[in-house]
Amino acid sequence: MEEEEIKAEICNVMKNLYEKNLVASLGGNVSARLPGKEYFWITPTTKFKAGLKPEDLLKVSVNGELIEGKLRPSSETKFHAAIYSVRNDVNAVVHAHNPISTALASLGIEIKPITVNAVLTLGKLKVLEYETPGSKELAEKISANVGNSNVLILGNHGVVGLGKDLAEAANFVEMLEEVSKINLIAFLLQSLDKRLTLKTIPEDEVKALIRYFCKE
Numbered sequence: 001m002e003e004e005e006i007k008a009e010i011c012n013v014m015k016n017l018y019e020k021n022l023v024a025s026l027g028g029n030v031s032a033r034l035p036g037k038e039y040f041w042i043t044p045t046t047k048f049k050a051g052l053k054p055e056d057l058l059k060v061s062v063n064g065e066l067i068e069g070k071l072r073p074s075s076e077t078k079f080h081a082a083i084y085s086v087r088n089d090v091n092a093v094v095h096a097h098n099p100i101s102t103a104l105a106s107l108g109i110e111i112k113p114i115t116v117n118a119v120l121t122l123g124k125l126k127v128l129e130y131e132t133p134g135s136k137e138l139a140e141k142i143s144a145n146v147g148n149s150n151v152l153i154l155g156n157h158g159v160v161g162l163g164k165d166l167a168e169a170a171n172f173v174e175m176l177e178e179v180s181k182i183n184l185i186a187f188l189l190q191s192l193d194k195r196l197t198l199k200t201i202p203e204d205e206v207k208a209l210i211r212y213f214c215k216e
């Protein structure tokens with residue numbers, strides 16, 4: 001993938017998040033880089049997120065310094081930079097405000113392994129406590145705790161998907177919302193009728209799936 005393709009793809013991913021109700025008009029941010037590069041492209045702050053064009057994007061070094069671009073970079077540029085600087089395998093970072101994932105996490109409702117996607121998400125998930133958006137502390141907390149996770153929940157804020165490319169990072173964000181939605185529906189139905197029993201994927205199978213799909 002060439003630089004211009006990556007920039008166009010960032011705009012597409014951002015538009016998709018908006019259309020799927022995972023961010024509001026000015027919310028969320030997306031970045032990506034060509035593998036091995038010491039800089040990445042990121043969405044600007046305070047601009048309608050479904051109407052971004054490649055020329056609106058900003059080029060930023062993995063140290064967080066602005067290299068190129070007319071607009072102001074996303075307020076979360078610090079944590080994108082922090083992720084790229086600790087994870088050579090990550091070439092895309094997608095941050096959204098998934099309503100259901102964020103609600104479940106705020107209530108401390110655990111996501112259960114109801115579906116295979118839930119297992120695969122859980123195998124790569126890390127939940128972090130609240131930190132002020134845009135702060136150095138949030139960036140430090142993420143880089144210190146990201147490990148080999150591909151999907152993070154930021155307490156009382158939203159979620160972050162990480163991937164080898166934009167498709168993978170965006171998929172983690174969407175998959176987390178999908179499994180959160182299934183968990184919410186099951187949780188609500190069960191609380192309406194206590195006789196209902198929630199069947200989850202057996203523990204041995206969960207372990208085997210995680211070993212197979214979430215290793216490294």
Ligand SMILES: [Zn+2]
Binds near residue numbers: 097
């Ligand atoms: Zn946010």
